[in-house]
Amino acid sequence: MVSARRHPICSDEGIRSQLKQGFQGISRGLGRSYGDSALAAAVLDLTGLDCIRSFDHRRGIIHCYAGISLQELLSVIVPSGWFLPVTPGTRFVTLGGAVASDVHGKNHHLDGCISAFVEQLEIMTANGDVLVCSQTEHSDLFHASCGGMGLTGVIVSICLRLRAVRSCYIEQTTLRAENLQVAFELFAENQGASYSVAWLDCLARGDNLGRSVVMLGEHADSGGLKMQYKAQFAMPLDMPTGLLNSSVVRNFNRLYYRHAVNGQEKEVYFVPFFYPLDRLAHWNRLYGKQGFLQYQFVVPEDAAFVVMTEVLSRISAAQLGSFLCVLKATGPGNANYLSFPLQGMSLALDFSFTLSLLPLLNELDAIVVDHGGRIYLAKDARMSAAIFRRAYPKWQIFSQVRENYGAAGVFCSAQSNRLGLDG
């Protein structure tokens, strides 16, 4: 259990006054990163700093304070024909958090991470100055802060270039892949699809290893821009530990695969397409009191098949079923020092937490990093400093930039401590 002092922030003056009083800790949005990146002895709660500064309806440029949630943002932009250029798998994150994690979405293979659409950031550095940074201005701070997990300063505002849409519906195509080989081929064949992602049955073995359902999407032209508001269901309390055990997961996976109709095309509202889990609030409670760990890695293209096969065999052998398992082809990496994606394939898994899981994940870390891959910081809760340094070779440049802008020793989290970034 981490207990923290939470300071609600409603204006940049609020951040400045905390810094003047010797704040040491991390800024936090909606706290949806899976690991310890938003945990510290003191946190600046930015969710109250959620105003829009300006919205150019004609050009599709919106300038917001960092604490605005993607859900709120969508409710403003979608009715006027705009969409997020990149969106992660939940709307319940803040824009500031999304930039600090340099999130990617189902369109990464074509469009890259969210930072590619950030026109400029305003960052408050440790001394209370607000610096405007972009690819060209204070570019070192920009590249350190996009994906920098809030360790360089407080992202105060973001100017984001949006994507024009004609409808809030998605034309979704579902394809079945009986094993990993076929899944890889489907991703390769459908590189031109705007959105692609695969749900993968990580307990399938033998010839069926890597059995998946690939989903492709394109923005529809019809259907209109009227938002639908559906009630959210909520998990009221922690379920008993072991509810999501391997036999439940195996049966669910089997049904899910059988239920998918190969080649089916249908028009779906954007929310279930991009945010299937948002429908059930507090879904983490399904894992019971001890919770779960999320693990996402990416490996370069040439090693991807070998690594995925190895990883899936080990998970399947260990009988540590992951309920949610998402496979995705990723496009080229970017210039940000700690940004996650690189050209290849990424796999995200979540595991009900048990102590026996930790050695398994350590083994997976080694396999991934040996093949030039990385583990996603927004989901990491346990990677070692040694693995981090191998996975993110630009960590030294990142540390230097933090030093230069006075962030070291001021902005730090449980994660930065663990990863050896705080000296």
Next chain:
Amino acid sequence: MSNVLIIGATSAIAIAFARQCASRKDRLFLVARNATRLQMLVDDLQARGAVAIASQLLDVSRLDRHVEVLSAAVKFLKILDVVLIAHGSLPDQQVCETNPSALQQALQINGNATINLLALVANRLQSQHCGALLVISSVAGDRGRASNYVYGAAKAAVSTFASGLRNRLYRDNVRVITVKPGFVDTPMTVSFDKGLLWAQPETIARGMQRAIDRRRNVVYLPAFWRWIMWLIRAVPESIFKRLSL
């Protein structure tokens, strides 16, 4: 499209309410104390589609300025369709127990200032023979508890005053709506541990709009608080005084 006046506009519930108004393309007049935050909100509402916005700074404890601010609002909006009085501060109960000036200040902001504004706005609405006047009271005003009876006493005064106004203005087609939120997750309540009973400001704001549309008088938000408070009021004083709630 309505003309909406919001006092205490940068409070979390008022912000959520104002955003609903903006997305419906209402005309807004905002009153708040902090200039920076007020300007941030004005920009935000403009970006969300508010047709016209004006604002004025006011520290509500300055009762002598109320008339002037209200006239500015009337000048801009002409007709007041909806008025929301939302300002407030949660005083430190323990400090108020020993420090008379803190006590006075808490009563001034949460009680006197609100009542003075209610009185002035009521007269204006009466003269235009229409309008909805919402005032944010609190479940804390339903019964005094050791942990926050200063705030509770001020809110009780507000609830009673609003009830009287509702009675007086009924024939003038003016609706007075007393809003009694339960626990709301806002900057005002940051130091509390949040459990199942806590609601988001957006939920409260939606409930307020529903209360206007359905011509309600006293609304508990979320609605289950009506039953909780019914129970709390039902406990005999001889027992209640022994409880620590």
